[in-house]
Amino acid sequence: MNANKKPIQSQPVGxxxxxxxxxxxxxxxxxxxxxxxxAYVLEPFVIPTGSMAPTLxxxxxxxxxxxxxxxxxxxxxxxxSGPGALxxxxxxTEEMQAAGIRRRSGDxxxxxxxxxxxxxxRRYEVAVFRNPSDPNENLIKRIIGLPxxxxxxxxxxxxxxxxPGASSADWEDARWRIARKPEREQRTVWVPVFDxxxxxxxxxxxxxxxFKPTGDWMLSGTNLIKPNDGAAELEWDTTAWDxxxxxxxxxxxxxxxxxxxxxxxxxxxxxxxxxxxxxxxTGYEPATSEDVLTMEIRTRETRFVARVFADKAELWLExxxxxxxxxxxxxxxxxxxxxxxxxxxxVEFWHxxxxxxxxxxxxxxxxxxYDWTIRQRLEKSISGTRYETLMPLSRxxxxxxxxxxxxxxxxxxxxxxxxxxxxxxxxxxxxxxHPYQTSLSMRAGEPPYGTHxxxxxxxxxxxxxxxxxxxxxxxxxxxxxxPHPLVSQNFPLTAGPGVVPEELIIGRAFLVYFPSIIxxxxxxxxxxxxxxxxx
Numbered sequence: 001m002n003a004n005k006k007p008i009q010s011q012p013v014g015x016x017x018x019x020x021x022x023x024x025x026x027x028x029x030x031x032x033x034x035x036x037x038x039a040y041v042l043e044p045f046v047i048p049t050g051s052m053a054p055t056l057x058x059x060x061x062x063x064x065x066x067x068x069x070x071x072x073x074x075x076x077x078x079x080x081s082g083p084g085a086l087x088x089x090x091x092x093t094e095e096m097q098a099a100g101i102r103r104r105s106g107d108x109x110x111x112x113x114x115x116x117x118x119x120x121x122r123r124y125e126v127a128v129f130r131n132p133s134d135p136n137e138n139l140i141k142r143i144i145g146l147p148x149x150x151x152x153x154x155x156x157x158x159x160x161x162x163x164p165g166a167s168s169a170d171w172e173d174a175r176w177r178i179a180r181k182p183e184r185e186q187r188t189v190w191v192p193v194f195d196x197x198x199x200x201x202x203x204x205x206x207x208x209x210x211f212k213p214t215g216d217w218m219l220s221g222t223n224l225i226k227p228n229d230g231a232a233e234l235e236w237d238t239t240a241w242d243x244x245x246x247x248x249x250x251x252x253x254x255x256x257x258x259x260x261x262x263x264x265x266x267x268x269x270x271x272x273x274x275x276x277x278x279x280x281x282t283g284y285e286p287a288t289s290e291d292v293l294t295m296e297i298r299t300r301e302t303r304f305v306a307r308v309f310a311d312k313a314e315l316w317l318e319x320x321x322x323x324x325x326x327x328x329x330x331x332x333x334x335x336x337x338x339x340x341x342x343x344x345x346x347v348e349f350w351h352x353x354x355x356x357x358x359x360x361x362x363x364x365x366x367x368x369x370y371d372w373t374i375r376q377r378l379e380k381s382i383s384g385t386r387y388e389t390l391m392p393l394s395r396x397x398x399x400x401x402x403x404x405x406x407x408x409x410x411x412x413x414x415x416x417x418x419x420x421x422x423x424x425x426x427x428x429x430x431x432x433x434h435p436y437q438t439s440l441s442m443r444a445g446e447p448p449y450g451t452h453x454x455x456x457x458x459x460x461x462x463x464x465x466x467x468x469x470x471x472x473x474x475x476x477x478x479x480x481x482x483p484h485p486l487v488s489q490n491f492p493l494t495a496g497p498g499v500v501p502e503e504l505i506i507g508r509a510f511l512v513y514f515p516s517i518i519x520x521x522x523x524x525x526x527x528x529x530x531x532x533x534x535x
Contacts, residue, residue, distance in 0.1 A: 043113055043506065044513070045128055045138060047106035050075050051468035051475065052126070052140055053249040055188060056509075056534070057516070058106040060249070061098065065089045068208075070198040072248040075473075079103055090248040091198040092208040093258045104516035109140075109534065113507040121146075121508065124185045126534050127466065130504040132483040132495065140509055141476055144179070145450075145465025147502075150458050152176065153450045153478070154374050155381040155406060156245070156275060156432035157353055169456030171374045172387070178371070180353040183364070188535040189469060190279055190428035193243055196222045197424050207259060210241040211413075224422040226415055236411035236427075243409055244272035245432040250473060262403040270436035270472050276300060276381070276409040277352040277430035283344035283423030286310060291417030295349040299409040300380040306349040306358050311338040315356045315368045330356060330368030344423045352430050381407050393454065398447035401435045434471045434478075448478035449498040462494040462502035509534045 049058040059076030070091050078085055078098055085098040111128045112118075121127060121143050131137040144158055145151035152159040152171055158179040159171075181189070199208055199222070215232025218225045226232050236243075241259045256263035262271035276299035284293050293308040303318040312334045318327040339345050339360075350357035354377075355369045372380070375387045382390065382405045390399050411427065435451035447455045450465065457477075459465060468474025482488075483495045487504070494501035515530035 043111050045111055046108050050249055051470050053470040055469045056107050060104055061101045063087050067200045068092055068198040075249055086254050088251050092200055102519045107512045108514040109509050110511045110513050111507040111509050114505055124181050126509040128506045128509055129500050132487050133480055135484055135487055141466035141468050143464050144467050145459050147459050147461050147463055150456050151450045151465045152456055153433045154377055159374055169453045171453045176374050178354045180355055184535045186352055189431045193429050194427040210236050212237045222424045226420045229418050231416045233414040238408055238410055243275055245275050246272050271403045273403050273432050274406045274408045275429040275432045279350045279428040281348045281426040284347045285344040285421040286339055286341055287418035287420055294414045296412040297351045299407050304351045304356055308347055311335055313358050313365050315366055331366045333366040398452050433467055457498050463499040466500050
């Protein structure tokens with residue numbers, strides 16, 4: 001063996017260029033993988049209508065106010081209003097010409113398809129399914145009722161009774177429980193009502209300012225300043241601006257009062273209902289360690305109160321009934337880190353689904369639930385009325401659908417102690433599921449499904465109850481009649497009026513991957529800032 005023989009070194013042979021067959025094979029493999037993914041894993045859809053607005057948008061117009069900086073979507077039907085169409089700023093009620101605003105397409109979403117290995121759909125998840133009344137059409141709604149349950153829509157909220165196989169829909173049964181939304185879904189569905197960041201730049205007009213101040217409050221930009229020591233309050237003026245389930249997306253009728261009353265009902269748009277599930281948000285800047293911020297929502301014969309101290313927070317329930325029940329401390333919690341004096345901390349007080357939440361700097365500090373029955377809820381929401389008087393159907397009319405009998409909420413924000421600042425004060429409202437009887441939902445004189453004991457459905461195995469976030473404009477489980485004959489024929493065990501058969505569910509909507517395209521300039525640009533997860 002030659003000891004001097006050197007090992008063979010590999011020599012570079014240059015760049016290997018793919019051949020045409022290699023490229024074709026790669027394209028075919030990629031195409032096949034895309035087809036497999038679309039068939040079994042993911043599928044894109046375009047939102048066709050506004051039944052899930054403002055969470056998901058169908059064809060719409062996006063308006064920007066030059067005076068408040070606010071931006072909002074308006075239903076695509078605006079284009080049918082003619083050349084003189086108007087839009088209205090939801091924060092100031094200012095009317096503007098819609099000329100020049102271009103129609104946008106609906107959101108494009110991705111759906112995680114349902115397979116035998118998929119986990120069961122959870123309540124309040126958003127699902128895509130074939131329309132039980134027209135299986136050629138795809139719908140997207142929020143799943144509210146699950147198999148083996150009964151669903152009651154009471155004062156805008158969802159109550160559930162788990163009664164597999166039950167036929168009785170007695171709303172006085174003690175087993176009814178309110179179905180509370182998880183935090184993630186609740187954050188998604190808050191609808192803005194007021195925001196100091198969207199006050200007019202020139203001067204604050206009366207219709208843009210809902211609070212009656214007591215004490216020394218000054219407005220400086222987006223901040224409210226209390227320059228002196230002592231007590232001061234801000235109280236929502238319900239005589240000028242009542243909080244209802246108004247939605248800028250639906251605001252096409254300029255004859256409707258944008259601030260007060262239910263608004264006139266039209267065939268395509270029911271009246272507005274008072275909403276008592278509210279969120280108050282602000283950046284709270286205390287001046288001393290003795291300062292106390294109190295946020296109060298008064299409704300349903302009760303005061304729901306959050307008190308924020310420098311080192312702790314409290315949640316109170318204070319009844320206003322003639323019996324004079326004492327205030328009840330629901331819960332309290334010490335802060336991990338006390339509030340920093342002279343620095344703003346984000347404070348959020350929620351009242352939603354018979355639950356109180358308090359967040360400080362995006363961290364849940366304390367939470368308390370109160371569990372009223374359906375009877376208690378109705379008798380407190382419709383003050384001075386007995387449950388028995390609400391149940392009879394007068395010529396098929398559901399007395400629970402009348403808007404003006406429901407309690408109108410009041411808000412009070414007070415501060416005691418030294419000087420203080422409230423940075424960007426905001427008020428939002430929750431979803432409100434309508435019991436209103438439109439011509440679409442009369443069903444031979446019967447109330448919409450879920451809105452009265454006589455119309456309460458019992459969901460069997462493989463049946464779901466689905467509702468749209470834009471409740472006034474959504475055709476959903478409340479109003480669906482008999483399913484399409486093909487659906488009844490192919491799925492006889494799960495098909496039925498008002499329900500979504502499990503076999504028609506395509507999957508969960510989880511991502512807006514391509515929002516509508518902005519065509520305001522010379523070059524169309526995708527609105528990538530609105531890519532978002534769907535909750």
